[in-house]
Amino acid sequence: MDKILAAIDSALPSSLERLFSFLRIPSISAQPAHAADCRRAAEWSRDTLTEMGFAARLSETKGHPGVIAQNFSAGPEAPHVLFYGHYDVQPADPLELWHSDPFDPQLVEGPRGKRIVARGAVDDKGQVISFMEAVRAHLAVNGRLPVRLTILLEGEEENGSPSLAELLTNERDNLRADFVLVADTNMWNFETPAITASLRGLAAIDVRLHGPSRDLHSGLFGGIALNPIFALTHIIGQMKDDQGRITIPGFYDGITPVSREQEAAWAGLGFDAGAFLGDVGLHHPAGEQDQIPLVQLWARPTAELNGIYGGYQGDGSKTVIPAHATAKLTFRLVAGQNPVKILDAFERFVIERLPPDARAEFTRGGAAPGYGLAPDAPFLRAAQAALLAEFGKDAALVGSGASIPVVEAFKTILGLDTLLAGFGLDDDCIHSPNEKFELACFHRGTRAHARLLSAFARA
Numbered sequence: 001m002d003k004i005l006a007a008i009d010s011a012l013p014s015s016l017e018r019l020f021s022f023l024r025i026p027s028i029s030a031q032p033a034h035a036a037d038c039r040r041a042a043e044w045s046r047d048t049l050t051e052m053g054f055a056a057r058l059s060e061t062k063g064h065p066g067v068i069a070q071n072f073s074a075g076p077e078a079p080h081v082l083f084y085g086h087y088d089v090q091p092a093d094p095l096e097l098w099h100s101d102p103f104d105p106q107l108v109e110g111p112r113g114k115r116i117v118a119r120g121a122v123d124d125k126g127q128v129i130s131f132m133e134a135v136r137a138h139l140a141v142n143g144r145l146p147v148r149l150t151i152l153l154e155g156e157e158e159n160g161s162p163s164l165a166e167l168l169t170n171e172r173d174n175l176r177a178d179f180v181l182v183a184d185t186n187m188w189n190f191e192t193p194a195i196t197a198s199l200r201g202l203a204a205i206d207v208r209l210h211g212p213s214r215d216l217h218s219g220l221f222g223g224i225a226l227n228p229i230f231a232l233t234h235i236i237g238q239m240k241d242d243q244g245r246i247t248i249p250g251f252y253d254g255i256t257p258v259s260r261e262q263e264a265a266w267a268g269l270g271f272d273a274g275a276f277l278g279d280v281g282l283h284h285p286a287g288e289q290d291q292i293p294l295v296q297l298w299a300r301p302t303a304e305l306n307g308i309y310g311g312y313q314g315d316g317s318k319t320v321i322p323a324h325a326t327a328k329l330t331f332r333l334v335a336g337q338n339p340v341k342i343l344d345a346f347e348r349f350v351i352e353r354l355p356p357d358a359r360a361e362f363t364r365g366g367a368a369p370g371y372g373l374a375p376d377a378p379f380l381r382a383a384q385a386a387l388l389a390e391f392g393k394d395a396a397l398v399g400s401g402a403s404i405p406v407v408e409a410f411k412t413i414l415g416l417d418t419l420l421a422g423f424g425l426d427d428d429c430i431h432s433p434n435e436k437f438e439l440a441c442f443h444r445g446t447r448a449h450a451r452l453l454s455a456f457a458r459a
Contacts, residue, residue: 004450007137012443016107016116018048019129019442022087023105023118029064029088029159038064038155041087045069045128045153052136054151059171061163064088064155068171071135073144079379079456080148082177082416084406085128085184086157089120090431097433107439112190114439122424122437127183128153130423130442134449146457150177154406157184161405168413179379180410183449185422187441188269188396193387193448195380196420198299198372198399199407201333203342204365207232207350208326209358215311216321226357228325229310235353236327239303244288246303248349254336258299262375262397266294269396298399301370302332303346330365332401339367368408371418379419382459386451387421390444395421423448 008015027041028034042058042065049056049069056069067087092102100106105118116126138145152175156163168175188194211228212221241247258266273285273293287296310325312318331342343364350360373380387395407418423445429435 001451001454003141004137004454005447007140008133008443008446008450011133011137015129015133015442015446018133019116019126020105020118022125022129023116023120024103026092026103027088027120027155028091029156030091035064038088042067042153042155045087048132049151052132053139056151059167061166061170063159063163066155066163066167066171067151067153068174069151070149070174071139071145072148074146074148074457076148078146078148079459080150080177081453081456082150082152082175082180082414083131084152084154084180084182084410084418085131086124086154087128088155088158089123089125090158092119092433094433099434102433102435110436110438112438112440115436116439116442117434117436119435121435122428122441123430123435124157124184126437126442127422127424127445130445131183131449133446134453137446137450138453146454148177149453150175157406161409164406164409165413168409172414175414177414177416179377180407180414180416180418181452182406182418182420183422183445185400185420186424186426186428187422188398190425190438190441191391192393193391193395193421193423194398195383195387195395196400197375197380197397198335199370199404200298200301200399200401201337201339201368201370201408202403203331203333203339203367204329205331205343205346206326206328206363206365207347208324208361208363209235209350209354210324210361211358212321212323215323218319218321221321225321226355227321228358229322231355231358232310232325232327233308235350236305236308236329238353239349243290244286246301248303248342248345250345251301251303251337251342253341254338255301255334256336258295263292263295265397266298267292269294269398294399297401299334301334301337304330304332306330332370332403334370335372337370339369343367368403368405371407371411373417373419377417378459379456382455383419383421383452386455387448390448390451421448421452 025041027038045067046056054069054071059066102119209228209232211226307328311322410416423441
């Protein structure tokens with residue numbers, strides 16, 4: 001390992017040259033004008049991995065191609081790791097806010113030393129190259145890898161991954177592995193690595209409450225006719241109690257409470273809920289009052305009213321009782337909850353509370369379950385040891401309140417668990433002008449990836 005790390009250190013200038021070459025390709029998947037650039041980025045990735053000794057090829061889809069590369073030099077008995085990243089990037093707009101050309105990467109001074117500035121610097125080209133450079137060092141020192149390795153690079157992640165299911169289905173036999181490693185996330189802070197061990201799922205639904213057959217004059221019908229807006233808001237208002245708990249029957253079924261050990265670990269991260277909320281003009285956590293803020297944010301389900309409308313929406317007054325009212329809701333779900341059952345329960349909750357003459361119509365949106373890694377998963381334990389060795393401190397085992405669709409796809413289509421361990425920072429301006437990747441994070445991320453590969457072989 002000392003020789004591998006020394007190889008990474010000495011090759012840092014060459015690693016940056018390769019990264020900058022990759023960053024110069026404006027592979028914006030959302031814009032049809034850049035379709036050729038996306039293919040060029042895929043071909044660049046394929047050719048680079050081929051030069052490194054991988055069997056690499058493009059995997060065509062209805063959209064942009066995927067890149068599949070494999071190196072099984074570790075032998076048939078070695079663990080098999082599937083690494084996922086993406087070569088596409090977000091649009092660079094608004095261009096006038098960039099301090100330099102977004103596709104002319106720069107190495108500039110910052111508060112933490114030098115930083116790489118370009119679109120895709122950290123999301124996700126920089127993290128992909130960081131992993132590939134760790135692989136390159138293993139091959140340079142030992143002539144082979146410690147694990148069987150498959151690399152999958154997607155070309156549409158920044159555009160909603162419309163062809164990912166097709167790609168995974170087409171390549172299912174070639175992507176069989178022990179688990180997936182994703183480097184498209186952040187560290188806890190500049191000094192502390194992080195492993196994202198849980199994600200919340202999502203279930204979306206619209207409810208339209210119908211009342212009178214048409215909008216009514218509120219003077220002629222007010223006081224005697226059902227008002228759908230009042231009826232709908234009255235029902236929605238019963239979904240939470242004064243302690244922040246969701247009152248839909250069966251909503252919490254199947255959930256495993258956060259362990260005391262995990263809660264204590266999260267409490268020790270120094271998260272300042274007041275400062276976090278203060279950035280958006282708030283001050284007080286509004287979730288379940290018997291849960292600490294990070295548990296509210298990462299490990300408890302939510303019911304959110306995303307929009308509500310009905311009746312007259314223009315300027316001034318129009319004295320009507322509307323014919324209907326609509327609410328748009330999403331539920332963030334945790335491991336153990338069934339999205340379909342949650343939506344069924346919500347529909348029953350509404351129907352059971354409908355006043356006379358009211359009728360409810362439901363339109364369901366997307367639904368994906370929450371995800372959680374087993375705390376005793378061997379590859380998770382191996383990753384913790386590798387990151388401790390590189391950073392000199394334990395990795396923060398964090399959750400994410402959001403959903404990452406690719407993780408759900410790996411589980412659903414390939415049956416694989418995913419380890420998320422990236423090296424970005426919260427202030428990297430992902431999706432914004434002047435996106436950057438701290439040089440120290442790129443370098444230490446490469447060293448950490450090298451340790452991870454060896455640790456996985458021993459797991």
